[in-house]
Amino acid sequence: MSVRGSGRIWLGGLRGQTQGGSFAGINYANKEAGDTDWTSGFAIAGTQGVSDKPFMAVGPDPTLSSTMYYVTYNDQTMTACDSTNAQSAQVTGDAFLNTWTKLRIKPDTPDPETGDVCDYGGWGSLPVVTDSGVVVVTVLDRYPAVAGKYNARKPYVVFSDSAGAHWWPNNSAPNIPGFGMGVEACPIWSDGPIGDFSPKVDRRKCAPTIAVDRSKSPNWVYVAYYARSEAGHPLTEDRNADLYIFRSVDGGLTFANEGVHGLHMTDAMLGVAPGGLIEQGPDQIVPAMTIDCTGAVNLIYYDNRNDPSPGYDSEYFDVYHTRITDFKQPTMQITTTRLTPSSFPAEMFLGDYQTLAPAGPTGKKLYAAYIAREPVGSGWSSKNCYVRKITINLCAADLNGNGFAEGGDAESFSEAVSTSSPTADLNEDGQIDTDDLETFVWSYESMNAE
Numbered sequence: 001m002s003v004r005g006s007g008r009i010w011l012g013g014l015r016g017q018t019q020g021g022s023f024a025g026i027n028y029a030n031k032e033a034g035d036t037d038w039t040s041g042f043a044i045a046g047t048q049g050v051s052d053k054p055f056m057a058v059g060p061d062p063t064l065s066s067t068m069y070y071v072t073y074n075d076q077t078m079t080a081c082d083s084t085n086a087q088s089a090q091v092t093g094d095a096f097l098n099t100w101t102k103l104r105i106k107p108d109t110p111d112p113e114t115g116d117v118c119d120y121g122g123w124g125s126l127p128v129v130t131d132s133g134v135v136v137v138t139v140l141d142r143y144p145a146v147a148g149k150y151n152a153r154k155p156y157v158v159f160s161d162s163a164g165a166h167w168w169p170n171n172s173a174p175n176i177p178g179f180g181m182g183v184e185a186c187p188i189w190s191d192g193p194i195g196d197f198s199p200k201v202d203r204r205k206c207a208p209t210i211a212v213d214r215s216k217s218p219n220w221v222y223v224a225y226y227a228r229s230e231a232g233h234p235l236t237e238d239r240n241a242d243l244y245i246f247r248s249v250d251g252g253l254t255f256a257n258e259g260v261h262g263l264h265m266t267d268a269m270l271g272v273a274p275g276g277l278i279e280q281g282p283d284q285i286v287p288a289m290t291i292d293c294t295g296a297v298n299l300i301y302y303d304n305r306n307d308p309s310p311g312y313d314s315e316y317f318d319v320y321h322t323r324i325t326d327f328k329q330p331t332m333q334i335t336t337t338r339l340t341p342s343s344f345p346a347e348m349f350l351g352d353y354q355t356l357a358p359a360g361p362t363g364k365k366l367y368a369a370y371i372a373r374e375p376v377g378s379g380w381s382s383k384n385c386y387v388r389k390i391t392i393n394l395c396a397a398d399l400n401g402n403g404f405a406e407g408g409d410a411e412s413f414s415e416a417v418s419t420s421s422p423t424a425d426l427n428e429d430g431q432i433d434t435d436d437l438e439t440f441v442w443s444y445e446s447m448n449a450e
């Protein structure tokens with residue numbers, strides 16, 4: 001789910017598996033902006049808690065006269081050209097009324113090899129909607145053959161400019177970020193017990209993630225996933241997994257791989273010392289991405305760099321946040337922060353995905369949702385979904401949230417100070433004082449810097 005707007009936060013995921021049963025539904029709950037409790041809960045299906053595949057979104061804007069929501073998921077009951085593969089489906093609807101319309105993500109044109117009109121199948125499908133109304137979906141090319149169907153078992157991208165009625169590009173050529181770059185997919189679950197990292201994290205599915213930079217017109221769309229840092233090794237070897245990021249500058253219609261639009265995030269870029277680099281790792285996996293109000297790319301991900309085993313093979317992970325400014329420009333800066341105070345042992349399945357949501361219509365604050373564990377006595381908690389507010393005080397001078405720091409914002413700040421309005425507390429320390437003025441001036445100048 002990917003919407004924006006009022007500051008209302010949505011949190012959800014798969015409900016727990018029943019004894020001998022199967023995953024029966026998607027649960028979610030929400031809270032209003034400023035509330036400290038999750039005061040209401042709804043279930044799209046089922047009534048149990050959430051223990052897998054957390055998702056989160058912020059919005060919608062209640063002033064909008066109509067809002068379309070999109071959720072993508074795999075529906076294995078659909079007829080497929082490849083019957084062993086889960087199929088992606090799309091749902092649109094009104095989350096408040098709990099009414100949804102189901103649409104298949106499928107091309108209009110037959111497969112040139114088989115003549116069949118195959119659904120766009122795969123795992124981990126995620127949608128975004130650009131400001132022009134285009135729905136862009138990334139899906140892992142999870143076909144059984146080693147070569148995959150579209151992108152050698154890495155994610156691919158399709159889009160709809162008709163609210164899900166038609167999907168493009170055509171069947172033979174979805175957008176395939178990373179194609180031809182020598183980026184090689186990690187093993188997947190069915191490849192066996194040996195691979196690039198613990199099979200108990202994510203079951204190895206490249207975990208695609210997608211985000212929109214709405215400050216650009218047309219919007220820029222980013223897709224990220226993890227893959228092997230080197231190609232050409234047997235799938236049974238434990239290798240080093242890295243993050244890869246690709247960018248579309250035409251609203252998600254096409255993705256370029258090289259030059260300023262594709263980035264291989266090496267361990268060194270993420271602050272791992274040279275002595276920590278071995279052919280087995282450290283591994284960065286299961287990324288979640290969003291773009292903040294400055295246009296910076298933000299990712300959270302699992303990272304086993306603190307695993308006490310010399311081979312990174314004892315399944316200890318942390319969750320990290322990385323922020324990239326001036327993506328692929330000479331001035332690019334990468335800042336990496338550890339979010340989990342204790343490295344925790346996976347020991348059990350940690351869920352396939354996590355999310356990173358920008359708060360409010362302006363992307364000024366970030367919230368992370370992820371599955372982790374924490375120390376309890378001499379042992380460890382079971383897996384829990386954690387929500388974390390990442391406050392980085394972005395675009396503080398843009399009080400009216402229009403993307404610019406202007407004279408009107410200065411007037412609004414001055415008025416907020418004079419009336420002791422909470423909106424004047426730019427550094428969120430509960431006080432309105434000169435620190436907030438300094439914050440305003442710093443933010444105003446940085447937002448207007450060349």
Ligand SMILES: [Ca+2]
Pocket residue numbers: 195196197238239240241280281282283312
């Ligand atoms: Ca590894």
Ligand SMILES: [Ca+2]
Pocket residue numbers: 229240241242243266267281282283284
């Ligand atoms: Ca790595």
Ligand SMILES: [Ca+2]
Pocket residue numbers: 397398399400401402403404405406409
């Ligand atoms: Ca403004």
Ligand SMILES: [Ca+2]
Pocket residue numbers: 424425426427428429430431432433435436
């Ligand atoms: Ca303050």
